Amino acid sequence: MSSNRFNWFRFSSPATFYPLAGRLVPWFSAIAIILIVIGLYMSFFVAPTDYKQGEGYRIIFVHVPASWMSMFIYLVMAFWAIIGLVFNTRVSGMMVQSLAPTGALFTFLALWTGAFWGKPMWGTWWVWDARLTSELILFFLYIGYIALHSSIDDKRRADRASAILVLVGVVNIPIIYYSVKWWNTLHQGASVSVKSGSSMASIMLITMLIMALGFWFYSIAVALARVRSIILERERDANWVSELPEIKR
Amino acid sequence: MKARQKRLIFILLGLVALGLAAWLVFNALGSNMSYFYSPTEVVQKKAPQDHLFRLGGMVVKGSVQRGQELTVRFAVTDTANVVDVEYTGILPDLFEEGQGVIAQGKLGKNGVFVASEVLAKHDENYMPPEVADALQKAGQKTSGETK
Numbered sequence: 001m002s003s004n005r006f007n008w009f010r011f012s013s014p015a016t017f018y019p020l021a022g023r024l025v026p027w028f029s030a031i032a033i034i035l036i037v038i039g040l041y042m043s044f045f046v047a048p049t050d051y052k053q054g055e056g057y058r059i060i061f062v063h064v065p066a067s068w069m070s071m072f073i074y075l076v077m078a079f080w081a082i083i084g085l086v087f088n089t090r091v092s093g094m095m096v097q098s099l100a101p102t103g104a105l106f107t108f109l110a111l112w113t114g115a116f117w118g119k120p121m122w123g124t125w126w127v128w129d130a131r132l133t134s135e136l137i138l139f140f141l142y143i144g145y146i147a148l149h150s151s152i153d154d155k156r157r158a159d160r161a162s163a164i165l166v167l168v169g170v171v172n173i174p175i176i177y178y179s180v181k182w183w184n185t186l187h188q189g190a191s192v193s194v195k196s197g198s199s200m201a202s203i204m205l206i207t208m209l210i211m212a213l214g215f216w217f218y219s220i221a222v223a224l225a226r227v228r229s230i231i232l233e234r235e236r237d238a239n240w241v242s243e244l245p246e247i248k249r
Numbered sequence: 250m251k252a253r254q255k256r257l258i259f260i261l262l263g264l265v266a267l268g269l270a271a272w273l274v275f276n277a278l279g280s281n282m283s284y285f286y287s288p289t290e291v292v293q294k295k296a297p298q299d300h301l302f303r304l305g306g307m308v309v310k311g312s313v314q315r316g317q318e319l320t321v322r323f324a325v326t327d328t329a330n331v332v333d334v335e336y337t338g339i340l341p342d343l344f345e346e347g348q349g350v351i352a353q354g355k356l357g358k359n360g361v362f363v364a365s366e367v368l369a370k371h372d373e374n375y376m377p378p379e380v381a382d383a384l385q386k387a388g389q390k391t392s393g394e395t396k
Contacts, residue, residue, distance in 0.1 A: 051381030052343065052371060060375070086257045122368045123341030129284035167264065171271045182275075184283035184305060186351055191373040201376040 012089035014231045015240045021224040021231075028221035035214030042207040050204075059117045060204075064191070065212035067110040069219060070138060071173050073103035077145075078170040081163035091227075093159025094234065096166060097149055098227035102219050104142035111135060122186060130179035131187035134172060141169040155234050285351050288330040296356070304332060304362055305351040305370065313346055325350060325362075336364040343369035 011017045043061035050057040077096045084092030114132070115125045126132065145162050152158035180189045192198045198205045235241050242248070275282065285305030286296040296302050306325040314322045320337045323346075334352055344350060349370035354363045376384075 048377035050375050051378040053375075057375060082257070082260055085260060086253050088253075121341070121343055121371060123343075124366075124368055127284065127368070130282055167260065168267060170264070171267050175271070175275075182282070184285050184287070186284055186368060186370055188371055188373045191375060199374045201380060204375050 009087075009089070012087070012091050014091055014094070014235050015238070017091045018228055018231045018244075021228050025221055025225050025228075028217045028224065032214055032217035032221055035210055035217060039207060039211035039214050042203075042210065047204050047207045048201065053121055056117070056120050059113050061208055061211050063110060063113040063117060064208055065215045066106045066113065067135070068212055069215045070103060070107035070110050070135070071176060073099050073106065073219060074138065074141070074166075074170065074173055077103065077166050081166040084159055085163050090156070090234075091231075093156070093163065094227050094230045095223070096145075096159070096163065098223045098230055099219075100142055100145050100149070101226070102222050104139065104146065106215070106219075107135065107139040107142055111139060127186050129185040129187060130183045131176065131185045134176040134179050137172055138169075138176060141165075141172065145169075287327040288325055288332040289327055291332050291356065291362070292330040298356060301353060301355055301365075303351050303353045304334070304364075305349070306332075307349055308344070308346050310346045325352065332362050333360070334362045334364050334367075336367050338365075338367070340367055341369040343371055345369075 011020060039061065043058055047058065047061070049055055077099050080092045080095040080099070083089060084096065111132075114135075118127075119125050145165055148165055149158045149162040152161060179185060180187055191200050192205065192208070200208070232241060232247075285303035288304065288306050290296050291304060296304070304325055306327045309324040309326050309331060312322075312324040316322065318337070319339070320335065321340065322333065322335050324331050324333050326332075334354075335357075336352065336354075344367065349372065351368045351370050352362065352364035353366040353368075357363050
C-alpha cells in the first residue's frame with residue numbers, strides 16, 4: 001500500500017483503535033438518543049392510526065428496525081470475520097465479539113415484539129413458519145457464537161474458530177430476508193424493499209426509518225464502547241495499556 | 250499469490266459451496282417449507298387427505314355464516330378455487346370477509362375443511378383510515394391479496 005494513501009491498517013492495532021473508539025462513542029450515543037426520542041415520539045403521537053390494525057400496528061416501529069438490525073449486525077460480524085481470517089488483524093476479532101451481544105439483543109427484541117404483535121393480529125404468539133423459524137435460528141447463531149467464543153481460553157484461537165461459525169451461519173440471512181417470498185408464510189411480505197419501494201403511508205415510513213437510524217447509531221455506540229472493554233481485557237499485559245492515563249493513576 | 254489472498258479465495262469458495270448446498274437442500278424440500286396449502290392444491294388433492302394440514306387463502310365475501318353457538322362456516326379462496334371451512338371457536342380480531350386467513354385442520358369426507366385453529370393473515374400495507382377510504386372510493390382494492 002502506498003504511503004500517501006490513508007492507511008486503514010493503522011486502526012487494526014488495538015493501541016490506535018482504542019482512543020479512536022473512545023472519541024467516537026459520545027457522538028454516536030448522543031445522536032442515537034436524539035433519533036430514538038424523536039422516533040418514539042413520532043411512533044406514539046405523530047404517526048396515524050392504521051386502517052385495519054388500529055393502534056396495535058405501532059409496534060412495527062420497534063419490530064421492523066429491530067429485525068433489520070438483527071440481520072444487518074450479523075452481516076457486519078461476517079464482514080469482520082472475513083477481514084480477521086484474511087488479514088489476521090486483532091481488532092477484527094474483537095469487533096465480531098463486541099457486536100454479538102447487540103445482535104442477539106435485537107434478534108430477541110424482534111422475536112419478542114413479533115410475538116406481542118402476533119397475538120392480537122394473527123391470533124397466536126408463535127407459529128413455525130419459515131420467517132419466524134429462520135429468525136429464531138439467527139438467535140441461536142448469536143447465542144452459539146457467544147458460547148463458542150467464551151468457551152475457548154486462547155482468545156486469538158477463539159476468534160478464528162468462531163469466525164468460521166459466523167461465516168457458516170451467514171447463509172441464514174438471505175433465507176430470513178426472502179422467506180416470505182419463497183414460501184407461503186403466515187408472516188406478511190416486506191412493506192419496504194429496494195425494488196418495489198414502500199407500501200406504507202409516508203409518515204409511517206419516515207417514523208420507522210428514524211427509529212432504524214437511531215438503532216444504527218445505538219448499535220455503533222454500544223459496539224465501540226464494548227470493544228474498548230474487550231481491548232483492555234485482552235491487552236492488559238501490553239505496555240501501552242499500563243501507560244493509559246485512566247489506568248495509570 | 251500471497252497467503253492472505255489464498256485465505257480470501259478459500260473463504261469465498263467456502264461461502265459459495267455453502268450457498269450452493271443450502272440452495273440444493275431448499276430445492277429438495279420444495280413446497281414442504283410452505284406453511285400452508287392453497288385451495289387450488291386442496292382441490293387438486295395435493296394436500297394431505299387424512300391428516301392435519303393448514304389451508305390459507307382469502308375469506309370469500311358474503312360466505313361467512315354464523316351458526317348456533319360458536320360454529321362458523323365460511324369459504325376460502327385463492328381466486329381460482331374455493332374450499333368450504335367449518336370452525337368452532339373464537340376468531341381473531343382481524344378475521345373479516347375479503348381478508349387473509351390460515352386455518353389448521355382436516356379435510357372431511359364431504360370436502361369441507363374442519364378447522365381446529367384459525368389465524369388471520371394480514372398484508373404489508375399500512376395507511377391511515379382516510380387514505381384507505383379514499384382508495385376504496387377510487388375503486389382500488391386495498392385489502393390484501395394472499396400469496
